[in-house]
Amino acid sequence: MSVFDRFRRGSPGGAAPAEDVPTRPTGYQQTASRLHSFNRYEIKYLVDEMRVPQLRAELAARMENDPFSPRGGYPVTSVYYDTPSLRFYWEKIEGLKFRRKVRMRLYGAPHECTEDSSVQIEIKQRVNRVTQKRRIALPYGTARSWLDDRQAIRCEPSQRPFVNEVTTLIGNLDLRPIVTTGYLREAFVGVDADLGLRVTIDHRIHGRDRDFHFAAPAENRFTIPPKLAIVEIKANERVPYWVTDMTARLDMSVNRISKYCQSVEAFGLAPRSRLGAPELVVPDEVDASLPTDVFRAVPAH
Numbered sequence: 239m240s241v242f243d244r245f246r247r248g249s250p251g252g253a254a255p256a257e258d259v260p261t262r263p264t265g266y267q268q269t270a271s272r273l274h275s276f277n278r279y280e281i282k283y284l285v286d287e288m289r290v291p292q293l294r295a296e297l298a299a300r301m302e303n304d305p306f307s308p309r310g311g312y313p314v315t316s317v318y319y320d321t322p323s324l325r326f327y328w329e330k331i332e333g334l335k336f337r338r339k340v341r342m343r344l345y346g347a348p349h350e351c352t353e354d355s356s357v358q359i360e361i362k363q364r365v366n367r368v369t370q371k372r373r374i375a376l377p378y379g380t381a382r383s384w385l386d387d388r389q390a391i392r393c394e395p396s397q398r399p400f401v402n403e404v405t406t407l408i409g410n411l412d413l414r415p416i417v418t419t420g421y422l423r424e425a426f427v428g429v430d431a432d433l434g435l436r437v438t439i440d441h442r443i444h445g446r447d448r449d450f451h452f453a454a455p456a457e458n459r460f461t462i463p464p465k466l467a468i469v470e471i472k473a474n475e476r477v478p479y480w481v482t483d484m485t486a487r488l489d490m491s492v493n494r495i496s497k498y499c500q501s502v503e504a505f506g507l508a509p510r511s512r513l514g515a516p517e518l519v520v521p522d523e524v525d526a527s528l529p530t531d532v533f534r535a536v537p538a539h
Contacts, residue, residue, distance in 0.1 A: 280369045281477065283469040283490040290439060290467055296484050297426045297437055304425035311422040311441065316343045317450050318498045319385065319413040327416075327502050338363035339498060340407060342381055343373075344452050348420065351452035353379030359404060369472075372400050378452070384408075386415070415450040417501035419443065420458065421468075434474035435481070441467050445501035459527050461497070461504040468495060 285293060319340040320326045329337035343358040344351055351357075359381055360373035374397050376384070383389040385408060393401045407413060421440040428435030442464050449456035462468070469490065471477055502508050 278369050278371075278472045278474055279367060279477065281471045282493055282495055283471075283485065284493045284495060285439075285467050285469050285488075285490060287441070287465050287467055289488065290441075293469065293484075293488060293490075294424070294439070296488075300428075300480060301426040301432070301435070301437065302429055304427055307423070307425050311424040311439075312345060313347050313420065314343065314345060314423050314440075315348045315418060315420040315452055316341045316497075317415050317418050317452075318501070319408070320416045321411050321413060324416070324502065324508055325411065327499055327508060330496050330499055331508075335366050336364065340404065340413060341498075342385060344378070348452040349455075351378055353377065355452075357381050357452075359385070361400070361404065361407075374400060385413075416507065417445050417447050417498065417505060418450060418458075419445045419461070419497040419501050421497070428478075432478055435478060436472045437481075438470045438472075439467050440470070440497075443468060443497055443500070445497075445504065447501070447505035447507065457527060459504065461500040462495075468497070 318326075319342075326337065326339050330339075339362050341360050341362065343360055344355065345358075346355070355378045356375050357378050358373045358375055360371060363370050374393075376391075380391055384391045384405075388408065390405075391401070421443045424439040424441075426437045443460065443462040443466075444458045445461045446456055446458045471481060471485075503510050
């Protein structure tokens with residue numbers, strides 16, 4: 239029986255509506271749902287934490303803080319799925335014009351995650367220079383049964399194509415959890431003429447390569463030196479001129495960094511790539527283990 243035949247039978251544990259169907263999310267989920275775009279241009283930068291206050295001030299002068307993000311940012315944790323040979327990792331490293339990733343994402347403190355917590359199951363793919371995202375929200379227990387235990391789930395008709403696609407990828411490619419990534423995210427949203435603009439600043443990027451339950455009391459380690467933050471500029475059509483002027487003035491350089499690839503390389507699952515520039519490697523003499531207060535808010539602003 240094919241994965242499609244298995245899925246058509248359905249099983250208990252109904253899924254939340256697809257993201258392009260009106261929903262009533264709350265908190266971090268509201269942020270993820272309302273501000274998500276299926277097709278976006280994304281540009282990434284590495285910024286020294288010492289320069290973040292200046293960047294934050296410039297963004298605050300032109301943009302609004304994400305209204306659903308608490309002061310200091312909110313935790314984001316993802317489990318990335320890949321093949322035993324790390325197909326998705328190598329697609330990124332080789333720079334394929336079409337590539338994708340499958341991940342499960344939690345918004346909120348991971349130690350508070352329960353079987354009923356809402357998580358996002360997402361396919362993120364790149365087509366030339368455009369980033370496309372599709373996802374649905376599910377209870378954590380249902381999501382794990384689907385992705386990890388290969389159990390069929392029920393879904394709304396509008397979710398059928400997406401769920402069939404994920405089910406096929408999981409079954410045909412034998413996808414399994416590879417690494418996690420986590421960070422504290424500050425988010426800014428555009429106003430007026432810049433409504434499609436979103437800028438995020440990710441701090442204290444870390445991960446692990448085992449014990450993939452979000453709430454597992456497992457040790458994490460920094461996968462990027464904590465002195466560095468990742469800034470992502472996301473726009474539906476074009477990046478406003480004032481943003482490009484700001485990045486030039488702050489001497490921000492575009493970087494093709496991937497949090498997933500950094501985690502893979504940090505744990506020795508693949509050799510360091512050309513993306514793993516020296517400034518992205520945690521020196522051997524530095525304790526890369528994660529402090530217990532990693533999810534405390536970033537300095538007040």
